[in-house]
Amino acid sequence: MRCPYCTYLESKVVDSRSTEENTTIRRRRECLECGKRFTTYERIDELPIMVVKRNGGRERFDRNKLLNGLLKSCEKRPISRDQLEGIVNSVEQQIRNQMEDEIETTVIGELVMNYLSKLDEVAYVRFASVYRQFKDIETFRMELDKLLGE
Incomplete structure (x- = not known):
């Protein structure tokens, strides 16, 4: 995952939580280069109907x-x-x-x-x-x- 602040490619996951609908996982990450934190959302990429x-x-x-x-x-x-x-x-x-x-x-x-x-x-x-x-x-x-x- 690319850091939005310094574009470094490695980070560690600090916290993971499912959204209320259980359709998405919210991940709080910390960049291993600059130390800043950012949030990503992970969801299943479903085929279109x-x-x-x-x-x-x-x-x-x-x-x-x-x-x-x-x-x-x-x-x-x-x-x-x-x-x-x-x-x-x-x-x-x-x-x-x-x-x-x-x-x-x-x-x-x-x-x-x-x-x-x-x-x-x-x-x-x-x-x-x-x-x-x-x-x-x-x-x-x-x-x-x-x-x-x-």
């Missing part, structure tokens, strides 16, 4: 895009950002556990709706209305009936 869109196009899985969609669905609802980030983390973990390099948007949408239906019914209906592209009031009513029937 490609999302297959409805039109057949492909793009990299973007957790921020998913989080933004959830934020819109949950606007003015009593749902914390931590809860939404928890949903995104869970969905991403389920996707990675499938060990596939591609996943369809329909699978991601269904996973998200499964979590939202347990968390907040209004947010669920908002998300479903965009995700399922309700074309008319009848489709919307059928989704509400299904929700009320559970």
